[in-house]
Amino acid sequence: MPARIDHIYVHPARAVFMAMVDLDLIVMKYAQLGARKIAVKEHATRSDQVHLKVSRLHPAPSDLPSMFSKLANEWNHITYTETWDLTRNDQWCAAFSLDIRGLPIKIAGTLALMDVRGGCRHQIDLTVSCSIPFIGKAITQYLQMDAERHLAREHQIIAQQLAGEVA
Template sequence: MHVTIDVPVPLPAAAYATLLRDAVFVRFRTSVPGASVDDVVVTPTGGESFTVTVRRSVSAEQIPPQVRSFVGSELEIRQVEAWDGERDGSWHGTVALEITGTPVRLTGTVALVPSGEGALLTYDGEVRASIPLFGSAVERSAAEAVRATLAAEEVRVQAWVDVHGTPA
């Protein structure tokens, strides 16, 4: 299932790219209701390139009841974003999100581009669930869960800006 998710960012693209390199910010941003952040690792990969890895646990309530028995009461999600350096005021990279122990995965691209006084973060990719009979239902649920999580993260980013301001 193809998904495109646009997330408005209340910061200039360069300022947000700076924050994405800060593990404290990433932990704050990804600490949304219904999820616990287990680990955040930000790794420089040469020049302005970097990788952000987040591992979190969420309740299985977000997936269809008919497949909960296969995954238990909690899901571990691992998300990796590999960002290239700045190019013409924008940042681009790849994203992979997997639900550990399940055949569910999102892969695609991520872009951070200037938009008005802020920026726009766009995730574009494919959600795949290799589960006989229930695959399409799980894909739809996974896509909606990702949309809801990113919307909650948008609120967290604004909360960070309200307290810390815009990075230099």
């Protein structure tokens, strides 16, 4: 199930990008989101590309539907991978994927940071799928809603960090 999410920052795209790939901020952000055992598995940079792979244990949402709670663990091992590229238009674009160990769920998509008047827009195109017969669509809808909540909280943390506030 595809979705587009837009977040606006009052900082230029380059500053937001630098915050998003800052290893200390990544670890702090995931910790604030309730994760533990956060580990940066890969971090490769070039002048026009950044590749990240981060694993963590993340708690199951407290409002998890009963049909899904039997499948998920109290703590789920998540591996998040993203690769950012600088485009010819001076936009940062990325492909990402999120793997939840042991669950037949796929979350993937693209990210883009583009300067707009007064700041930048962070565009997220997200696709969530679940291969469980009969209940997969309901699980996909829930996971998309949960991903949108999670991304809104990440946006808040990054915006606070950029503003110099304690998140």
